[in-house]
Amino acid sequence: PLYAVMYPVFNELERVNLSAAQTLRAAFIKAEKENPGLTQDIIMKILEKKSVEVNFTESLLRMAADDVEEYMIERPEPEFQDLNEKARALKQILSKIPDEINDRVRFLQTIKHLNTKRKNL
Missing domain, CATH: 1.20.120.330 (Nucleotidyltransferases  domain 2)
Structure with a gap:
C-alpha cells in the first residue's frame, strides 16, 4: 500500500509543496520499515472512519499496473x-x-x- 496508494499522493503533493511531500514520504518509509503494515492500517482506519466500503485486495490488484519509479x-x-x-x-x-x-x-x-x-x- 505504501508504494501503490501513498506514492501517488506524495507525487501530487510534490506539485504543491515539495518539502512537505519529501518529509511525509520519508516519515512513511521509516514508519513502514519499523512497523510493516502500518500504512495499510492507516488507510483502512481512514476508510472505516469515512464509512467507505472498499475491497482493498481488489483495489491493490487493480493498481498493480501502475509503474512505481x-x-x-x-x-x-x-x-x-x-x-x-x-x-x-x-x-x-x-x-x-x-x-x-x-x-x-x-x-x-x-x-x-x-x-x-x-x-x-
Missing part, C-alpha cells in the same frame, strides 16, 4: 529495459484479475498466462 530499473542497457517491460507486462496481467476472477475459464487462462510470463523472466 522506485522499482523501475534506470540503466539504459537493453537487458534491463527488457526486464522493465516484462515486469510491466506481468503487472498488467495482475491488474486484470479482479475482472476475470468470476469467470473460471478466463481466470484460469490468466493464471496460466502469468505462469508462462514468469518462466520467461
Whole structure:
C-alpha cells in the first residue's frame, strides 16, 4: 500500500509543496520499515472512519499496473529495459484479475498466462 496508494499522493503533493511531500514520504518509509503494515492500517482506519466500503485486495490488484519509479530499473542497457517491460507486462496481467476472477475459464487462462510470463523472466 505504501508504494501503490501513498506514492501517488506524495507525487501530487510534490506539485504543491515539495518539502512537505519529501518529509511525509520519508516519515512513511521509516514508519513502514519499523512497523510493516502500518500504512495499510492507516488507510483502512481512514476508510472505516469515512464509512467507505472498499475491497482493498481488489483495489491493490487493480493498481498493480501502475509503474512505481522506485522499482523501475534506470540503466539504459537493453537487458534491463527488457526486464522493465516484462515486469510491466506481468503487472498488467495482475491488474486484470479482479475482472476475470468470476469467470473460471478466463481466470484460469490468466493464471496460466502469468505462469508462462514468469518462466520467461
